[in-house]
Amino acid sequence: MNDRILSKLAANFRDSILSSTEFRGELTIVVKPENIVPICKFLRDDPELQFDLLIDVHGIDMLRSELDRSSEIYSHDDDLDLLLPPGQTEQPAERFQVVYNVWSLKNKARLRLKVLLSESNLHVPSVTTVWPGANWPERETFDMFGIIFDGHPDLRRIYMPEEFEYYPLRKDFPLMGIPGSLTLPKGESSKEKSEK
Amino acid sequence: MGLEHTLGDSFLATRLDALINWSRRNSLWPMPLGISCCAIELMAMADPRHDVSRFGSEVMRFTPRQCDLLIVAGTVNYKIAKVVRKIYDQMPDPKWVIAMGACASSGGMYRSYPVVQGIDQFLPVDVYVAGCPPRPDAVLKALLEIQKKIEMSRLEGKSIVKAERFPVPAKE
Numbered sequence: 001m002n003d004r005i006l007s008k009l010a011a012n013f014r015d016s017i018l019s020s021t022e023f024r025g026e027l028t029i030v031v032k033p034e035n036i037v038p039i040c041k042f043l044r045d046d047p048e049l050q051f052d053l054l055i056d057v058h059g060i061d062m063l064r065s066e067l068d069r070s071s072e073i074y075s076h077d078d079d080l081d082l083l084l085p086p087g088q089t090e091q092p093a094e095r096f097q098v099v100y101n102v103w104s105l106k107n108k109a110r111l112r113l114k115v116l117l118s119e120s121n122l123h124v125p126s127v128t129t130v131w132p133g134a135n136w137p138e139r140e141t142f143d144m145f146g147i148i149f150d151g152h153p154d155l156r157r158i159y160m161p162e163e164f165e166y167y168p169l170r171k172d173f174p175l176m177g178i179p180g181s182l183t184l185p186k187g188e189s190s191k192e193k194s195e196k
Numbered sequence: 197m198g199l200e201h202t203l204g205d206s207f208l209a210t211r212l213d214a215l216i217n218w219s220r221r222n223s224l225w226p227m228p229l230g231i232s233c234c235a236i237e238l239m240a241m242a243d244p245r246h247d248v249s250r251f252g253s254e255v256m257r258f259t260p261r262q263c264d265l266l267i268v269a270g271t272v273n274y275k276i277a278k279v280v281r282k283i284y285d286q287m288p289d290p291k292w293v294i295a296m297g298a299c300a301s302s303g304g305m306y307r308s309y310p311v312v313q314g315i316d317q318f319l320p321v322d323v324y325v326a327g328c329p330p331r332p333d334a335v336l337k338a339l340l341e342i343q344k345k346i347e348m349s350r351l352e353g354k355s356i357v358k359a360e361r362f363p364v365p366a367k368e
Contacts, residue, residue: 159275159310160275160310161274161275168309168310173309174309175307175308175309176307176308176309177308177309177310178309182274182309182310183274184274184277184312184317184318185277185278185280185281185282185318186318187281187284187285187318187319188320189316189317189318189319189320190316190317190319190320190321
């Protein structure tokens, strides 16, 4: 099935496909951000493929720090190019990724689409016109990573308060948050009482 | 002594705050603020096996205006902290607060940016209940602690002065 998906996509969108990998039967295709909507529309409407269900949309922050030893721990033989000498950090050209997991009810097939975004241009077209169910997952990705989905009908924060200024799932966001960025209601509290 | 002797069996002499505290502590109306899994154990507190009505607190009202005991059962994040505070402010005085479970008491296992690390940062908490979640018996114990606290409160003019059951010793 994976070969069939790839050949069909390649026949229609040869210029938009940047790369594709298959790992344990899971097909991942990296595509250009500007063509994500026509590709998704094709995958949904093609009578043979019928990828009619969007499982999830989420983001990835690929920022690397000097403390990041993941490549050493998880290195495989074919991933040796990921290995960095200690202390040296080489940032990837595209810091952010948006991942679309889709599912074809007819073929019982899964497909993962990826879009790479550099920090300077965090815009990607919204796929809410293809799958209306993308509405909330895209809002979540916006809330957590700050990726802007162009054409989204209602791109507001979904978890954090609307006045919040940061993007918590970015790698450079501290685990305990930024002091003072979230406010507590005022009034008598145990803390004030014990300080008296 | 003298007064009861003179007026007969139908009269009882006592202190006013003792009488008020007696009626208050035996009829605490809880506001069950179940905001995560602790709420399940809170519901079990009212079931026939544990039976909170033995202690006079079976009347759970889902409006804060009829309650005098706030039981915060669950994880409080910054977004809902404003709601919790508003519910507390809507309750008529005098009122008491139980922080039920690890999350409400200290943030629990959620040591991260959205979770308030203990509701005592914005509420005056009277009793903390340990556990994740605490057993219903532990909440009953907290209720009894509140009752003891009420018993020790006294009236000053028209206002009630809450007693600290385990007063914090002054710094030397």
